[in-house]
Amino acid sequence: MLLQEEKILSSLCSPVALHLYDSVDSTNNEAKRRSLTDGAHLYATGHQTAGRGRRGHDFYSPKDTGLYMTLSLPITEVEADIQRLTCIAAVAVCEAITALSDKKPLIKWVNDIYIDGKKVAGILTELLTDERNRPIAAIVGIGLNLTTEHFPAEFAATAGAIGDIEPNALCAKITDRLIALSHSKDNSVIEIYKTLNFCIGRTVSYVKDGAAHSASAVDIVSDGGLIVEENGIYTTLNSGEISITPQK
Numbered sequence: 001m002l003l004q005e006e007k008i009l010s011s012l013c014s015p016v017a018l019h020l021y022d023s024v025d026s027t028n029n030e031a032k033r034r035s036l037t038d039g040a041h042l043y044a045t046g047h048q049t050a051g052r053g054r055r056g057h058d059f060y061s062p063k064d065t066g067l068y069m070t071l072s073l074p075i076t077e078v079e080a081d082i083q084r085l086t087c088i089a090a091v092a093v094c095e096a097i098t099a100l101s102d103k104k105p106l107i108k109w110v111n112d113i114y115i116d117g118k119k120v121a122g123i124l125t126e127l128l129t130d131e132r133n134r135p136i137a138a139i140v141g142i143g144l145n146l147t148t149e150h151f152p153a154e155f156a157a158t159a160g161a162i163g164d165i166e167p168n169a170l171c172a173k174i175t176d177r178l179i180a181l182s183h184s185k186d187n188s189v190i191e192i193y194k195t196l197n198f199c200i201g202r203t204v205s206y207v208k209d210g211a212a213h214s215a216s217a218v219d220i221v222s223d224g225g226l227i228v229e230e231n232g233i234y235t236t237l238n239s240g241e242i243s244i245t246p247q248k
Contacts, residue, residue: 002064002146002167007219008086011172014179016071021045023063028141032128037074037137037248040179044069044171050144059122065148067167070141071178072128075131078182079114080135083181086111086125087193087224089140092120092177094196099173101165106198109217109226113144114198118160120145128135142174187222194220203245204228206237216244 005020012018017039024030029050034041048068053085061068071132078085080086093113094105105121106114113121127138145161181189194200199217206213206228215230225236 001170003044003067004168007168008042008044011169013176015171016040016042016175016179019043023032023047023049025050026141027068028124028126028139031072031137031139032069032126034072035128035137036072037128039074040077040175042171042175042241043072044070044218046167048143059124059143060148060159061143066146066159067144067171068142069162069171069174070139071175072202073138073140073179073182075135075137076191077166078138080138081128081223082125082127082138083110084139084190084222085140086123087220088181088189089123089125089142089178089186091189091196092174092181093123093142093144093191095177096170096173097162100169101162103162103165105196107193107196108222108244109197109199109220115160117163119158120160120162140178144170157222167209190220190222190224193224199226199242199244204242205245206240206242208237208240217242 024045024049030043045068047063051059051061090107097103097105098149108114111123112119124141126139127135128139130136148161151159202217204217213230215228218229219227223236227234227236
């Protein structure tokens with residue numbers, strides 16, 4: 001197994017309860033099942049049998065070639081803003097990879113991490129609610145391809161792997177950075193997110209209310225929304241997926 005409890009714990013600076021698994025259906029699912037809100041809880045594995053991505057997509061999670069982790073934070077310690085927290089997590093992942101390797105990760109709005117033009121990680125942020133549907137914890141799921149070489153046909157053209165990086169140190173570093181950045185109340189983390197985002201200034205396509213659009217990505221606002229301009233009309237996207245038009 002790539003992940004080892006003692007190595008992760010010895011690298012962590014933040015007070016976190018670690019739950020490590022040889023295999024699990026989904027670390028987000030496990031966080032929801034456990035529903036633990038007494039501080040930060042980290043769920044990590046090297047194999048998911050039913051990994052999930054945004055908008056109902058699967059996240060390919062083969063055994064011992066990736067790091068699949070979920071950090072659960074009580075709402076009392078973090079903002080219940082899913083989109084902003086996703087942006088914070090993306091920054092944490094990029095900073096952790098940069099600190100532990102010579103790779104230069106970038107972000108594709110809103111939740112994908114790319115290296116050398118290939119997607120190497122994705123983020124799925126959800127809220128854990130109580131019986132009265134009140135949010136009690138934010139669940140941040142992060143899936144990273146470390147040494148994965150073979151992908152299903154639908155991902156083969158766009159998916160890649162980070163390469164030579166120590167998974168236990170990476171797990172701890174992402175956790176520490178995410179916890180630290182989640183306490184930021186100003187706009188500084190979004191400014192960092194913008195510098196790492198390769199969408200700004202590019203032409204993007206998306207579907208909204210059943211209609212296809214092609215627009216220029218202009219800016220990212222404080223809650224992580226993407227401002228696009230199409231024929232002089234500015235729109236802020238707060239959900240959904242975009243495709244970036246290749247530059248000629």
